Amino acid sequence: MQRLRNLTRRQLLLLGAAAALGVAIGASALAGFVGVALAVVGVTLAGLAAGLLLALHRLAVLGREQRKALRDQRGVLEQTQRRLLGAVEQMLLTAGDRHRDLTELLATGQKTTALGTDRLLRAQTNEVEALLQLFGGFTPAAPMPPSGGFALNPTDLLDLLDLIRTRRPKLVLELGSGTSSVWIAYALEKTGGRLISLDHEPGYARKTRLALAAHGLTGVAEVRDAPLRPVVVDGRTFPWYDVEAVADLREVDLLLIDGPPEKTGKDARYPAMRVLEDRLADSATVVFDDAHRQDEAEALRKWVETIEGLTSEGEALGRHAVLSYRRIVRQMAPTNQ
Ligand SMILES: C[S@@+](CC[C@H](N)C(=O)[O-])C[C@H]1O[C@@H](n2cnc3c(N)ncnc32)[C@H](O)[C@@H]1O
Numbered sequence: 001m002q003r004l005r006n007l008t009r010r011q012l013l014l015l016g017a018a019a020a021l022g023v024a025i026g027a028s029a030l031a032g033f034v035g036v037a038l039a040v041v042g043v044t045l046a047g048l049a050a051g052l053l054l055a056l057h058r059l060a061v062l063g064r065e066q067r068k069a070l071r072d073q074r075g076v077l078e079q080t081q082r083r084l085l086g087a088v089e090q091m092l093l094t095a096g097d098r099h100r101d102l103t104e105l106l107a108t109g110q111k112t113t114a115l116g117t118d119r120l121l122r123a124q125t126n127e128v129e130a131l132l133q134l135f136g137g138f139t140p141a142a143p144m145p146p147s148g149g150f151a152l153n154p155t156d157l158l159d160l161l162d163l164i165r166t167r168r169p170k171l172v173l174e175l176g177s178g179t180s181s182v183w184i185a186y187a188l189e190k191t192g193g194r195l196i197s198l199d200h201e202p203g204y205a206r207k208t209r210l211a212l213a214a215h216g217l218t219g220v221a222e223v224r225d226a227p228l229r230p231v232v233v234d235g236r237t238f239p240w241y242d243v244e245a246v247a248d249l250r251e252v253d254l255l256l257i258d259g260p261p262e263k264t265g266k267d268a269r270y271p272a273m274r275v276l277e278d279r280l281a282d283s284a285t286v287v288f289d290d291a292h293r294q295d296e297a298e299a300l301r302k303w304v305e306t307i308e309g310l311t312s313e314g315e316a317l318g319r320h321a322v323l324s325y326r327r328i329v330r331q332m333a334p335t336n337q
Contacts, residue, residue, distance in 0.1 A: 018044075130154035130318075137161065138186045142214040144179070151179035152258065152289060156318030160256065160287055161187045163322070167285055169193050169253030175241065175272060176259025177208035177223045184256070185212060185221035195221040196249060198241050200228045200260055228260060233274045239264055240271040251281040258289040270299040273307060282327040286310070291321035 007015065021044045028037035131147070131154040147154050157180060164172070164187040172184055177197035184195050199205035208223045226245035230237045240260065257272045273286070280286075290296050300321055304310055313322040 127154045130158040133158055134161070134183070141216050145182060145211050147179050153318050156289060156320050157183050159318055159320065160184065163254065163285055163287065164188060164191060167254065169285065171252050172254045172256065173246065173249060173252045174198065174256040174258065177205060180256065180258065181208050181221055181223065182211050182215055182217065185217035189217065189220050197221060197223045198226040198245050199223055200226055200241060228264060231271050231275060233271045238267065238271045240275065243275060246276065246279060249279050252276070252279050252284060253281045254285045254287065255280065256287045262293065262295060267295050267299060269296060273303045273310070277307060280325055284325040286323040286325055287320050288323065289320040292319050
């Protein structure tokens with residue numbers, strides 16, 4: 001019964017027709033109408049054969065459709081495979097190129113690092129050698145403040161002290177006090193000169209004064225407070241040392257320009273030669289620290305170009321430049337009376 005309920009309407013109709021035909025055949029045969037029974041059997045067989053043919057035809061159509069769907073699917077699959085393979089090949093090629101690029105980059109990086117380390121090591125060796133020579137020339141009375149960083153490097157100090165030893169300046173003016181002030185004072189103590197050092201920061205000025213006192217050098221060196229004030233040079237206003245701090249100075253034989261620091265403003269040290277040229281002796285030496293920096297290199301170029309008698313002395317050992325200054329005095333043309 002359950003199975004009968006699951007049959008479709010069409011299947012029930014067919015089943016009903018088959019049952020009716022069976023009953024008709026049976027009834028005709030029982031009633032003696034053998035001809036009628038045979039005719040009904042014939043019709044039934046013909047119907048079955050027609051149904052079979054129809055089913056076979058449907059199966060054939062279905063088979064064709066399935067084969068076509070399969071062909072289509074295979075086509076799509078092959079196309080997808082081809083695309084996938086192309087993408088993988090492309091990826092492998094790119095990965096190969098990238099690997100080569102990376103290897104080259106790594107090799108260049110290694111070379112640069114090796115070169116940088118080599119340069120650093122050589123520079124470090126130079127500084128150690130300079131330091132040994134500095135301490136070989138003097139016996140400090142107290143621990144020396146550190147060199148390098150904000151202070152001059154040992155190579156710069158060695159050059160500077162050699163200039164003092166050979167040129168024997170009577171008056172040294174330093175812009176920016178610190179460790180260098182102590183070393184310069186030691187050198188001047190030997191040669192018989194004196195040092196005036198300016199500092200715009202009262203805290204650093206005090207620190208240098210304390211260091212000079214600890215080394216017993218206050219008789220040789222003096223640190224002056226010189227706060228930054230606006231100064232007009234070549235039509236531009238710069239924050240620069242208060243000129244009052246140098247008002248009494250004449251005949252400066254050696255000028256060390258190591259301040260103000262670059263953070264105080266663009267071209268922070270440019271006013272130095274413009275303001276102090278008049279304070280220099282007729283023949284003087286100018287040491288300009290950090291001359292490799294852009295602002296300082298530009299200032300140096302402009303000074304040499306525009307200040308008569310100022311010439312660069314060439315390569316220095318450290319990061320400073322040495323300039324010599326000779327005052328050019330123009331003779332007044334005699335007037336015809
Ligand atoms: C380049 S430093 C002068 C250094 C000095 N000539 C020497 O060689 O020791 C210029 C100015 O920077 C300031 N200064 C010194 N040491 C500093 C530090 N450690 N940090 C920041 N500023 C410093 C001081 O005011 C100094 O006048």
